[in-house]
Amino acid sequence: MRIIIVDDHPIFRSGLRRVLEDYGHSVVAECADGESGVASARDLTPDIVLMDLHMPEGDGIEALKALGGDPPVLMLTVSEDASDMEAAMAAGAGGYVLKNAQPTDLVKMLEAVAHGYRVYPETNTARPDSDVMLSDRQRNVLDGLLRGRTHKEIAKMLGISQFTVRTYQERLMEKFGVASRAELIVCASGGHLPKDEGSSQ
Incomplete structure (x- = not known):
């Protein structure tokens, strides 16, 4: 670049x-x-x-x-x-x-x-909340997606399988009401990041 x-x-x-x-x-x-x-x-x-x-x-x-x-x-x-x-x-x-x-x-x-993504610091208190609730693990996966990381990179970072990452992504898409990874990133980075749910999934 x-x-x-x-x-x-x-x-x-x-x-x-x-x-x-x-x-x-x-x-x-x-x-x-x-x-x-x-x-x-x-x-x-x-x-x-x-x-x-x-x-x-x-x-x-x-x-x-x-x-x-x-x-x-x-x-x-x-x-x-x-x-x-x-x-x-x-x-x-x-x-x-x-x-x-x-x-x-x-x-x-x-x-x-x-490449068009929006990224934030690891410890970010400035992201606005929405009414959607996320577990800690779902939030970690979402952070990885927002940073443009691949499923393989997210899996390695979190110590889980790529299949599990894909499953979390699908759940995130359902919660945000979107049909693709690109739409999820746009929605989440546009100021609609959710509140913590408390327990990890």
């Missing part, structure tokens, strides 16, 4: 570039503020922009609004504040990831957002 990094810390940008290039991606530009990030995105048409939320010049939220979702943007930030995440997603971010994420997780999230 062709990626633009927007962050006001040059040392962080340099380290992030090395990580992304190690995974086979190309960083086509580094920008120190939202305004230059928007200009570079329009000039270079990258596959995705990786952008900090809070910068001294050119706030990430304003840059998100200016880009309007084209190209997609993954916010990379230190802020675990639910209101920051809600503001970023409302402004058009394709995902929100904390700077303490593991490199492998960051790359997977980048790839998921570039």
Whole structure:
């Protein structure tokens, strides 16, 4: 993928570039503020922009609004504040990831957002609730689906079989009233994530 990094810390940008290039991606530009990030995105048409939320010049939220979702943007930030995440997603971010994420997780999230999925941090308190009830295990499977992971990857992560993952996906589709995995992801990532049911299934 062709990626633009927007962050006001040059040392962080340099380290992030090395990580992304190690995974086979190309960083086509580094920008120190939202305004230059928007200009570079329009000039270079990258596959995705990786952008900090809070910068001294050119706030990430304003840059998100200016880009309007084209190209997609993954916010990379230190802020675990639910209101920051809600503001970023409302402004058009394709995902929100904390700077303490593991490199492998960051790359997977980048790839998921570039392919149209919306992704969230592991510990996310900003997702709105709905009236649908989910068990802990169903929520874990849903998290994996939202991150663009395959059934095999989710099964390995949770220590269950791929058949069991498919069964959970079918139950999730029934609960959300949708007919496909794609519809499930759209529905869940659009602010309709359910409340905890308490016990695991």
